[in-house]
Amino acid sequence: MSAATKKMTFEETMKKLEETAETLQKDDITLEEALKNYEKGIEYYKQCDEILKKAKQKIETYSK
Amino acid sequence: MAAKPIKVSQLTNYIKRILQTDPLLGNISVIGEISNLKHHDSGHIYFTLKDEKSRINCFLPRERVPGIRYELDEGMEITAAGHVSVYEKGGYYSLMVSDIQVEGQGDLAIAFDKLKQKLEKEGLFAASHKKPLPYFPLKIALVTSQTGAAVADMVKIITKRNNVTDILIYPVLVQGPGAAAEISSAIYDINTDFPETDIIITGRGGGSAEELWAFNEEIVARSIYASRIPVISAVGHETDFTIADFTADARGETPTAAAIMAAPDTSEIRETLDYLMETLKESLMESLKYKEERLKTLDLQVFRRSINERAEFFKYRADSLIRSNSRAFSSMIGMMEERKENFMRMLEDLNPKNIMRKGYSVITDENGSIINSTGNLAKDQQVTLIMADGEADSLISEVRRNKK
Numbered sequence: 168m169s170a171a172t173k174k175m176t177f178e179e180t181m182k183k184l185e186e187t188a189e190t191l192q193k194d195d196i197t198l199e200e201a202l203k204n205y206e207k208g209i210e211y212y213k214q215c216d217e218i219l220k221k222a223k224q225k226i227e228t229y230s231k
Numbered sequence: 232m233a234a235k236p237i238k239v240s241q242l243t244n245y246i247k248r249i250l251q252t253d254p255l256l257g258n259i260s261v262i263g264e265i266s267n268l269k270h271h272d273s274g275h276i277y278f279t280l281k282d283e284k285s286r287i288n289c290f291l292p293r294e295r296v297p298g299i300r301y302e303l304d305e306g307m308e309i310t311a312a313g314h315v316s317v318y319e320k321g322g323y324y325s326l327m328v329s330d331i332q333v334e335g336q337g338d339l340a341i342a343f344d345k346l347k348q349k350l351e352k353e354g355l356f357a358a359s360h361k362k363p364l365p366y367f368p369l370k371i372a373l374v375t376s377q378t379g380a381a382v383a384d385m386v387k388i389i390t391k392r393n394n395v396t397d398i399l400i401y402p403v404l405v406q407g408p409g410a411a412a413e414i415s416s417a418i419y420d421i422n423t424d425f426p427e428t429d430i431i432i433t434g435r436g437g438g439s440a441e442e443l444w445a446f447n448e449e450i451v452a453r454s455i456y457a458s459r460i461p462v463i464s465a466v467g468h469e470t471d472f473t474i475a476d477f478t479a480d481a482r483g484e485t486p487t488a489a490a491i492m493a494a495p496d497t498s499e500i501r502e503t504l505d506y507l508m509e510t511l512k513e514s515l516m517e518s519l520k521y522k523e524e525r526l527k528t529l530d531l532q533v534f535r536r537s538i539n540e541r542a543e544f545f546k547y548r549a550d551s552l553i554r555s556n557s558r559a560f561s562s563m564i565g566m567m568e569e570r571k572e573n574f575m576r577m578l579e580d581l582n583p584k585n586i587m588r589k590g591y592s593v594i595t596d597e598n599g600s601i602i603n604s605t606g607n608l609a610k611d612q613q614v615t616l617i618m619a620d621g622e623a624d625s626l627i628s629e630v631r632r633n634k635k
Binding site for chain 1: 365366367369377386390393394395396397398399400401402497500501503504507508510511512514515517518519521522
């Protein structure tokens with residue numbers, strides 16, 4: 168994962184995933200582009216999946 | 232005659248000492264109606280408290296103003312706490328105010344409207360300043376009472392919907408004097424000490440107008456406005472509107488509603504995510520299949536014909552280009568010819584022979600150099616006269632120069 172993608176919020180990553188799916192649906196996409204897009208999509212999916220899988224919710228109470 | 236006369240300042244000083252040592256006057260609460268309210272440029276506030284029979288001047292020093300929980304207005308009935316002090320120079324006494332209470336529903340409404348107007352004018356409610364709530368917060372801070380029902384409700388809702396987002400409970404007083412100060416400093420502190428927080432929810436469960444009042448205080452509104460982290464206000468029931476609601480980036484009608492607003496449902500997100508992944512896979516398959524079909528149906532004969540057609544087309548275009556260009560060339564050449572002839576005519580006109588035909592002649596010396604000035608001529612000099620049709624050797628008999 169590059170530094171740039173690491174900084175993306177969950178929402179941004181999910182949007183990117185949506186975009187790659189949309190790009191793949193275009194008729195005029197080249198084979199190379201299609202594969203590249205697919206790989207990117209998988210990467211975005213993994214990032215979101217990782218966050219959801221962690222599920223290490225912490226509940227703390229602040230005390231002065 | 233009474234006792235020995237004394238100076239004015241001595242008398243005033245005496246009165247002052249009496250009033251200031253009186254245990255009652257040193258700590259007193261006075262109920263009255265505000266009139267002659269003046270906000271001085273220095274930050275001090277002056278007003279008069281009156282009832283149907285009497286009035287007293289009141290002075291609210293600048294340093295006390297931020298601690299006052301209500302916006303003041305003419306005609307409002309208040310309870311002012313403070314002590315009686317004497318202003319020696321002016322020779323009058325006044326109530327030095329340290330705190331103000333407002334209890335009547337009507338008076339609270341006046342204070343509410345006054346603050347609302349003031350902050351609205353300042354732009355604290357501006358839609359352009361409101362920050363969007365992040366879709367998936369990783370940390371939500373709850374600024375509320377630790378013992379109230381609101382905090383339990385919110386934690387329950389968040390954990391039910393979401394097993395990722397962290398919760399930071401930041402306990403504060405939510406009613407009574409001092410509550411507003413705790414709420415506002417909690418909001419400031421979270422911004423500096425817990426900068427990773429994505430959303431702050433501040434609020435409490437239902438209560439009377441007086442119990443909810445902290446969320447109508449100016450310092451709370453200011454801290455919400457200053458917060459870099461988006462704030463959701465969640466005060467009382469859906470019919471309760473507070474100044475905090477107007478200032479916050481979003482209003483939860485109740486604490487529960489605020490929690491739903493802040494925490495996304497992770498199982499819903501999981502579904503969306505898996506659906507997107509499916510679409511991605513299917514789209515790739517579709518795209519590959521489409522390309523394969525196209526390869527299969529590609530007919531070589533058709534392909535060749537189309538190439539030939541294209542070649543014909545290009546040839547035609549090239550020809551027409553050349554044709555139109557040659558027309559342009561010929562007109563350009565005609566123009567050049569014409570210009571050339573003009574030049575030739577000009578050169579012909581300048582030919583000396585032609586000039587000489589008009590009656591001019593040229594004189595040269597024995598070396599053949601042209602003589603164009605009488606200065607180069609002398610008596611008895613041998614020269615040659617050149618005309619259009621021949622030459623004549625001549626002898627200069629006399630030179631007459633023009634006067635300058």
